[in-house]
Amino acid sequence: MSFxxxxxxxxxxxxxxxxxxxxxxxxxxxxxxxxxxxxxxxVPAARACLDGxxxxxxxxxLDEAMELRNSGVAAPILAWLVAPxxxxxxxxxxxxxxxxxxxxxxxxxxxAGARHPARIHLKADTGMGRxxxxxxxxxxxxxxxxxxxxxxxxxxxxxxxxxxxxxxxxNPLTQSQDDNFRDFLDLLWAADVQPQWQHLANSAGLxxxxxxxxxxxxxxxxxxxxxxxxTEAPLRPAMTLRxxxxxxxxxxxxxxxxxxxxxxxxxxxxxxxxxxxxxDGIPRSTSNRAEVLVGGRRCPIRGRVSMDQVVxxxxxxxxxxxDVVEFFGDGDITAEDWATWHDTISYEILTSIxxxxxxxxxxxxx
Numbered sequence: 599m600s601f602x603x604x605x606x607x608x609x610x611x612x613x614x615x616x617x618x619x620x621x622x623x624x625x626x627x628x629x630x631x632x633x634x635x636x637x638x639x640x641v642p643a644a645r646a647c648l649d650g651x652x653x654x655x656x657x658x659x660l661d662e663a664m665e666l667r668n669s670g671v672a673a674p675i676l677a678w679l680v681a682p683x684x685x686x687x688x689x690x691x692x693x694x695x696x697x698x699x700x701x702x703x704x705x706x707x708x709x710a711g712a713r714h715p716a717r718i719h720l721k722a723d724t725g726m727g728r729x730x731x732x733x734x735x736x737x738x739x740x741x742x743x744x745x746x747x748x749x750x751x752x753x754x755x756x757x758x759x760x761x762x763x764x765x766x767x768x769n770p771l772t773q774s775q776d777d778n779f780r781d782f783l784d785l786l787w788a789a790d791v792q793p794q795w796q797h798l799a800n801s802a803g804l805x806x807x808x809x810x811x812x813x814x815x816x817x818x819x820x821x822x823x824x825x826x827x828x829t830e831a832p833l834r835p836a837m838t839l840r841x842x843x844x845x846x847x848x849x850x851x852x853x854x855x856x857x858x859x860x861x862x863x864x865x866x867x868x869x870x871x872x873x874x875x876x877x878d879g880i881p882r883s884t885s886n887r888a889e890v891l892v893g894g895r896r897c898p899i900r901g902r903v904s905m906d907q908v909v910x911x912x913x914x915x916x917x918x919x920x921d922v923v924e925f926f927g928d929g930d931i932t933a934e935d936w937a938t939w940h941d942t943i944s945y946e947i948l949t950s951i952x953x954x955x956x957x958x959x960x961x962x963x964x
Contacts, residue, residue: 603841609646610961611836616650630818632658637948686710708751719756724778726762756795764802765826838927845871856901879950881940891924
């Protein structure tokens, strides 16, 4: 198949990763599919997750949830970022479950449930300091939610929070958050509210903190093959980013490469021009730091990463125009390597792969 640049996504690998994660817990599994399925493609990744044994799906936005519904995905879907002014009635009619973390959100969601009760998950901030109701507002939120449920305007199907430091072994905040979450659940029980689903664990919580599993877990990055903690679970990266060489030439000694000539050749040097750049998600900060695979050999990027292309030193081997260059995948160079070169995390690398890079799907559901 002819291509200039592409991200090859193995849906069978995503399904196998979900199956492996499900084997680490007795809880149901709700993979996180936000940010276009962590860059892998929202709808194909969702179907692969369901193939792997997921029973529910989680997304950040209503747009993501509605895209899944409109694509024929019938599984339960939770959207956990609900901004004011959105068409919540359409979401409720589509049976999208909504996160609620404030009295204002509760009122808006309850109003949207005029035709049938809106299904909600109450979110508590147990220590992350981001989304969720602060502890001082828990009782009020629980009381108002209990009344709205009694009035038939909502159905409280879940309660949840999010772990901040579960990927840091020994960090006491994880236990503190678990304790706080149990306090939040106690308030719900005391108000005679018994949500079907209680969920706290993300990927790190699932893999390293079994006490946080409750009856539903929300793995994210691990679904795509990048566990945030050491694990024996057989997880593999699902995406391979690659492009074809468009030009090979030899530069003389003392010749600068790219904008600003931040790299100058020390000897006559063969270079390959490869059509991926920072507009595609290749971080400019990795200039003169990153490596790629050409014919299975690690080759350095020379000079600055440009908007649409990089220059790769290819002195060894008979590299020609049309040869495939692998930026990362399930091999010697992964998104973790790029995260190291960019001083970030694999999540950012994967979700930054731009829309002009076509996704090609292999494995199940292709």
